[in-house]
Each structure stands twice: as C-alpha cells, then as structure tokens.
Amino acid sequence: MTGFRRPSTVAEAVGLLAADAEARALAGGATLVAMMNADLVAPSALVSLAGIAALRRTETLPDGSVRLGAMRRHAENAVMDLAPGPDVVRRAAARIANPVVRNMGTIGGSVAFADPGADYPAALVAAGAAVEIAGPSGDRAVAAEDFFVDWYTTALGPGEIVTGVVLPPGGAGARSAYDKLVRVSGDFAIVSVAAVARLERGAVAGLRVAVGGCGPRPVRVAEAERALLGGGLDGPAAAALGAAIAEAADPPDDVRGSAAYRRRVIPGLVARALAACAAPLEHAA
Amino acid sequence: MRLEDSFTVRAPADKVWAALTDPATIGRCLPGIERIEATGADAYRAAIRVELGPIRTVFNVQVEIRDQAPPRRMTTVTRGEEGTRASVLSADSTVELDERPDGTTAVRYASEVAVVGRLGKFGLGVMRKKAEALGRTFADNFRAWVEQAAAA
Numbered sequence: 103m104t105g106f107r108r109p110s111t112v113a114e115a116v117g118l119l120a121a122d123a124e125a126r127a128l129a130g131g132a133t134l135v136a137m138m139n140a141d142l143v144a145p146s147a148l149v150s151l152a153g154i155a156a157l158r159r160t161e162t163l164p165d166g167s168v169r170l171g172a173m174r175r176h177a178e179n180a181v182m183d184l185a186p187g188p189d190v191v192r193r194a195a196a197r198i199a200n201p202v203v204r205n206m207g208t209i210g211g212s213v214a215f216a217d218p219g220a221d222y223p224a225a226l227v228a229a230g231a232a233v234e235i236a237g238p239s240g241d242r243a244v245a246a247e248d249f250f251v252d253w254y255t256t257a258l259g260p261g262e263i264v265t266g267v268v269l270p271p272g273g274a275g276a277r278s279a280y281d282k283l284v285r286v287s288g289d290f291a292i293v294s295v296a297a298v299a300r301l302e303r304g305a306v307a308g309l310r311v312a313v314g315g316c317g318p319r320p321v322r323v324a325e326a327e328r329a330l331l332g333g334g335l336d337g338p339a340a341a342a343l344g345a346a347i348a349e350a351a352d353p354p355d356d357v358r359g360s361a362a363y364r365r366r367v368i369p370g371l372v373a374r375a376l377a378a379c380a381a382p383l384e385h386a387a
Numbered sequence: 388m389r390l391e392d393s394f395t396v397r398a399p400a401d402k403v404w405a406a407l408t409d410p411a412t413i414g415r416c417l418p419g420i421e422r423i424e425a426t427g428a429d430a431y432r433a434a435i436r437v438e439l440g441p442i443r444t445v446f447n448v449q450v451e452i453r454d455q456a457p458p459r460r461m462t463t464v465t466r467g468e469e470g471t472r473a474s475v476l477s478a479d480s481t482v483e484l485d486e487r488p489d490g491t492t493a494v495r496y497a498s499e500v501a502v503v504g505r506l507g508k509f510g511l512g513v514m515r516k517k518a519e520a521l522g523r524t525f526a527d528n529f530r531a532w533v534e535q536a537a538a539a
Contacts, residue, residue: 126441134441141473141505143441215440218513253513254440318516356512 108150112157112236112265118149120238120261125149127263129173129211132203157210157265166271169234172210172264177201179209187229187272190296193280194225200288210264213249216256218354219290223250224314225280227322228296231269237262250319273308275301279378282314283367285358291315292359293367297375299335306330311343311372316351316364323350335380336373343376344369388515393495394526398537400486403494404458406533407482416528418521421445429455437469439517442506444469446476459484474504494526 109115119125124146128134137143151157157173160182168188170179179195198204198212198221212222213233226233226246233249235242238261246267249257258264272278282294293315300308309327312320326346329339353364396403406412410431414423423433429452436445448467455461465478480498487493500518 137441140508141470142508253516352516354512354516358512 104147106148106150108153110153110155112154112263115149115151115154115263116236116238116261118147119263122146123260127151127214129214130175130206130208131211132199132207133211133215133217151210151263163268168269168271169266170209170269171266172213172234173208174210176204176207176209176212180204184269185272185276187276187278187298187300188231188269189272190225190229190278190280190298191222191231191267191269193278194221194294194296197221197280197282197294203288209267213267214256214258214264216250216254217290218253218318219292219294219315219358221280221282221291221294221314224294224296224312224320226267226269227312227320228278228298228310229269230298230310231267233257233264234266234268235262236265241265243268247320247322253318255318272298273300275307277301277379279375281371281375281378283371290358293353293364293371295368295371295375296320297372297379299376299379301335301380304334305332306335309335311347311375313347313351313368313372315358316353316368318352321347321351323347335376340373340376341369344372347372388501388511388518389497389499390515390518390522391495391497392519392522392526393493394530395491395493396530397491397534399490400458400484400492402537403484403492403533406529406536407461407484407494408452412529412532416532417525418528437517439513444474444506448476458486470505472504474502474506476503477501496522 107118119127126145126148128148128150151173157171159171161169163169176195176198182192184192209222212220231246232243233246237259244257251257278298280296282291284291291314295313297311299306309330311327312322314320323346326343333339348365348368351365353361355361410423410425414420419436421434421436426432431450433448434445446467446469448465450463450465453462453464460483463480467476478498478500480496483495485493
C-alpha cells in the first residue's frame, strides 16, 4: 500500500493498517506530520482517520461515564462540559501547547504517541480513564495506567488504533486540579501533576494523583494516596505522597531540567494540586 | 552523553573477557542485534535495530578494540550510521573487569556517546533512558548466559 487513504469506518482503517506494518494512522497530524517533515519517520502510507464519523462522537454511557471519541481535538476538549473529577482532562487539554496545535491535535493521536511530557497521560491516569482500542483481533479497553508502557510505547499492538477514552464519573464531592511546570507557556511539561479527589464533609474519600514528564509512564503511588483517606488534603500524609511520587519517578535529564531538579519540584507541585482540590469549587485551579 | 554502569558476573575474569570479545555472545545478549561478525582480530561489524515510538531504524556500526590488557581493561571505538548517514553515531568506551576474591567479576563500563543528525533532534533525555535500559538488559542477559556457561 502506498499513498494516502481515507477510510470511513474503523474496521476499514484497521484492515489497512494491519495489512502494512509500515503504514501509519494519521489523526490530527500535529506530531506525525512534524516528524515526517523532520525526516524522522517515513511511513509507506498514511491512513487518515479524519473521515470516520464514529471517532468524533462523544456520549454519556449508562453508568455516567463520558466517552470521548479519539478524533476530538484538544481545542474542543479544552472547552467541553465535564463534571468535577473527569474535568481534569479538560484542564489538561487547555494547557496543551498553543492554539495552533490545539486546533490540530487529537486526544487519540496524543495518547497513541505517548510523549512522556504530554498533558493527557497524567490526567487520564488521575481520572481513572480507560483507553478504547480497535484492532485486527477486535475491540478492547485498557486502563490508562496500563496503556502507557514505556517511553513512547503503549499497549497498542500491530494494526491497532485508539478509538476513544472513557472517563468514569467523579461522584459527589469530586474535585480536580491540573498544573504543569514549563519553561515557557505551551512547552512540554518539565513536571505535570493531575489530581482527582473526592471529598465527603471535608474528608478525603477518594484520591488519585499522577505526575507526568518524570518517567516512561505517568507516576502514581496508590499506597501513599490511601494514607490521605479520611483526613484532609494537607499535612504529613500529603507531604509523604509528594515525596513518594518523587521517589518513584524515573525522570529524564534533558534541556528542560535535570532528573534531580524534576524530583526536587515534584513534592511542591503535588502539594499545590492537592490545595487546589481542597479549595472551594469556583476557585479550583 | 556519558553512560556509565557496572554489573557483577559470577565467573572468573578470563571467562568474562572471552565472552565480551565473542561476537556470538554479544549478538545473543544485546537486544536488537540483527547481525554481528568479526571483521578482524579486534574489529567487529554489527547491525542493531533501534525503536523509539514511531521511529524504527537500524544502526550499522563498526567496533574496534583499541587498547587491551586482558582480562582487565579494554577501550573501544564505535562508529556507525543509520538511514544512509541521516544520523551518525560515535562512541568511545572503556570496559574494566575486576575479579574479586570470591571468584566473581565486576564489569564497569563508561561510554561517551554522540548522535548527530536527524536522531540528534529527538529528545536526548529519552535517548539516554533508552540507552541505560539497553545496558541493563544486556547486563542481565550477559550475566545469565556466562554464568550458565560457567556452570555447565
């Protein structure tokens, strides 16, 4: 297969990709086209997903989960109406790059590329999201935590594409925060933090915190999160959570910051995200 | 970028040295090796497949052992390219073997690696992480292989 294909169904796209290991799925093109221009990749063919209406759909599932189609652009996700909790994904989308990239890039493309400095991965892990996948051997869903496997490596197998992400409801008293430390506005994160907390009468009833830019996958330490249950979002257990994430992180040393610097700033950013979750809803960051 | 690490093998230094200079053993233990062959007494040629997300390429490298004091120390010079010289790789490495009284051997290596060209544009931080992981996988495979051969 060569050239440019524009199938109208997921099955057709998967068939084309499965038939040629060197063909690539083209979502928004924000990354793939830039990499082609930089001569980093030379796909035998491009299978555009732009003509597949099903990938643009957004729906609320019977259990209250929200399913976002893979071809939804960051700009759309940045202004979508999501309940507190899953809205961490809206906050992350709003922080991606710049308007040009947000109008071009898609959530499916970003998730499939799995840049460790990208904004969605940590947000999806904090939201407890699932990534929906279609492939030659059928459809499946993988928890975001298991979807990101290694540097730029995901659970996607040959011929598989991301078709959507499913965000579970946050529940009563849910709050979220997303923050990232960057050199300049719109850059990839030096460190990003996504937090989703559920508060019952001021006490923590649920908590998920994920840190991005600091390892092959978003870093989460569930055990240290549990220590906050029943208490507040500050104090020794909150400080211990930040320290545990810094300890578990495996950050790169690069132009954005050394590994030691990244570890150093994680606890402060985690504390800030937790404080934002504790703030009254209308003031949450 | 500078890469440094060490690992310990439960085998005497001369056995470890022999394995380190045997292309078949390196080919078996280093992930991504598609082909490796001796091109002289102290020279090798290898093709190594590298994958980083959507980037998939094959580096063709020549490795030459410059100085050696068997079974203790060697320095090697590696030169290579991928994608018809779209990227050029060079690495100067030192490997030191230290046999301990308990019969195990510590292998220490340090490498100054430079990648120039299209892959040089792509996240050096992540490339270092991948290289470190490759080194650890090699060490695990190498240790298992040499210890099993020494026990046989």
